[in-house]
Amino acid sequence: MTGDSAMVGADQRAVGGQPEAERVDVLIVGAGPCGLATAIACQRAGLHAEVVDRGCLVSGIYGYPTFMNFFSTAERLSIGGIPFSVATEKPSRRDALAYYRTVTSHFGLRVRQYEEVLGLAVLGEGEGVSAGTGAGAMDVARVEGGSGGVAGGRIRGGAGAPPEKNIVAAGPADATIVPPDSAGERWEDVRQHAASPSPSLAPRFAVHSRTRSGRARLTTAHAVVVATGYFGHPNRLGVPGEELPHVTHLFREGHEAFQLPVVVVGGGNSAVDAALDLYRAGALVTLVHFGPDLDSNVKPWVRPDIVNRIREGSIVAHFESRVAAIEPETVLVSTPDGHLIVPAEAVYTMLGYQPNNALLEQLAVPIDPVTGIPLYDASSMETSVPGVYIAGVIASGFDANKTFIENGRHHGDLIARHLRPDLAP
Numbered sequence: 212m213t214g215d216s217a218m219v220g221a222d223q224r225a226v227g228g229q230p231e232a233e234r235v236d237v238l239i240v241g242a243g244p245c246g247l248a249t250a251i252a253c254q255r256a257g258l259h260a261e262v263v264d265r266g267c268l269v270s271g272i273y274g275y276p277t278f279m280n281f282f283s284t285a286e287r288l289s290i291g292g293i294p295f296s297v298a299t300e301k302p303s304r305r306d307a308l309a310y311y312r313t314v315t316s317h318f319g320l321r322v323r324q325y326e327e328v329l330g331l332a333v334l335g336e337g338e339g340v341s342a343g344t345g346a347g348a349m350d351v352a353r354v355e356g357g358s359g360g361v362a363g364g365r366i367r368g369g370a371g372a373p374p375e376k377n378i379v380a381a382g383p384a385d386a387t388i389v390p391p392d393s394a395g396e397r398w399e400d401v402r403q404h405a406a407s408p409s410p411s412l413a414p415r416f417a418v419h420s421r422t423r424s425g426r427a428r429l430t431t432a433h434a435v436v437v438a439t440g441y442f443g444h445p446n447r448l449g450v451p452g453e454e455l456p457h458v459t460h461l462f463r464e465g466h467e468a469f470q471l472p473v474v475v476v477g478g479g480n481s482a483v484d485a486a487l488d489l490y491r492a493g494a495l496v497t498l499v500h501f502g503p504d505l506d507s508n509v510k511p512w513v514r515p516d517i518v519n520r521i522r523e524g525s526i527v528a529h530f531e532s533r534v535a536a537i538e539p540e541t542v543l544v545s546t547p548d549g550h551l552i553v554p555a556e557a558v559y560t561m562l563g564y565q566p567n568n569a570l571l572e573q574l575a576v577p578i579d580p581v582t583g584i585p586l587y588d589a590s591s592m593e594t595s596v597p598g599v600y601i602a603g604v605i606a607s608g609f610d611a612n613k614t615f616i617e618n619g620r621h622h623g624d625l626i627a628r629h630l631r632p633d634l635a636p
């Protein structure tokens with residue numbers, strides 16, 4: 212760990228071989244830009260916040276195409292009031308990765324990377340507190356109070372949960388603070404915000420997670436913020452051959468397809484960016500889109516480029532067409548003029564994503580089946596379950612074009628103010 216590393220995790224204690232337990236005020240699921248902004252806001256309000264992510268820091272951005280540039284200006288991606296300036300018009304993926312690392316270190320945010328949250332459950336008074344049900348529900352069953360723990364609290368496993376196990380919840384975690392640098396002022400800043408769990412904020416939730424190495428962890432929290440973004444499930448074609456190894460929903464860079472025939476499926480920004488980059492890397496690109504034209508939200512400064520490439524025949528486009536089947540070297544395309552067999556040694560299905568609402572469903576937060584939007588109060592971001600909040604693009608359900616970093620970065624301020632109206636800035 213370098214001198215400017217973020218403080219990663221707090222003191223963890225394994226008890227008798229059972230899952231480790233710790234207590235926080237606010238547990239934030241997801242270290243995307245909006246989860247990080249929420250952690251900063253909570254720290255500023257004097258709350259002990261921790262962020263858990265199944266991937267690396269800002270893993271969504273990490274997974275963007277390698278040479279992608281944001282459509283937003285740097286200022287609109289900034290969080291915590293820390294300036295984000297770049298020498299170019301729009302920040303690149305690498306600029307953003309460096310920026311969010313810097314901000315995380317600067318505030319000494321507690322981020323537990325490569326740890327997936329599998330289950331959330333409501334803690335109740337004494338015995339008989341019910342837990343979430345369904346996939347990923349708690350697989351630990353009883354929490355016995357340690358100092359500051361959850362005395363006598365009982366969590367019942369959901370369907371299919373293994374037999375009960377006893378675990379002892381640790382008291383307030385002993386944070387090991389790593390100063391971002393030797394400058395006294397910044398050290399003070401971190402110490403000021405690295406609050407211990409507040410005695411007045413009783414744990415209301417149990418959070419079950421698992422590290423990449425397979426260790427189970429249990430965290431109790433007064434509030435839970437679900438900031439899991441919308442990269443949960445990629446939209447699928449649902450056609451034969453979609454599982455073949457040369458089919459991917461992730462596009463990194465065109466070089467891999469130099470001089471190869473490829474098919475790009477989709478008509479939005481991701482499909483257009485991939486098609487252009489593949490074309491410029493020497494691939495022979497066919498674009499297949501079910502709509503009559505490219506999507507209306509294709510970036511206006513990119514649209515003339517793709518339109519002209521299609522017009523001159525450099526990129527072949529089939530509109531009002533669908534992929535019917537994928538073979539190892541070809542794609543069967545259904546067009547208004549009949550079926551076509553298109554050569555393809557790589558197939559990029561750039562069809563967008565759907566949020567994964569499983570954690571909210573475990574806590575019985577209603578999700579609108581049509582929009583995919585959880586029931587929540589926009590003034591506080593609290594869901595219909597007290598103490599459970601959402602932040603970031605998950606708030607826009609299936610339509611990821613409503614919430615971006617630009618607006619989702621402010622959700623944390625609303626949450627912190629709701630939790631600590633007396634202290635939040």
Ligand SMILES: Cc1cc2nc3c(=O)[nH]c(=O)nc-3n(C[C@H](O)[C@H](O)[C@H](O)COP(=O)(O)OP(=O)(O)OC[C@H]3O[C@@H](n4cnc5c(N)ncnc54)[C@H](O)[C@@H]3O)c2cc1C
Pocket residue numbers: 240241242243244245246247263264265266267268269270271272275276279280281282283326327328329438439440441442481602603604605614615616617618619
């Ligand atoms: C190519 C591309 C370009 C874009 N350009 C812009 C732009 O210019 N401006 C803009 O404002 N927006 C842009 N966006 C949109 C932006 O990326 C998203 O709006 C933003 O990432 C949402 O942030 P978030 O914090 O809500 O979620 P995310 O960034 O998706 O973060 C969610 C995190 O939750 C983690 N997670 C999920 N489930 C679990 C679990 N069970 N346990 C633990 N961790 C979990 C994930 O690993 C992930 O790191 C772009 C998107 C793409 C794909």
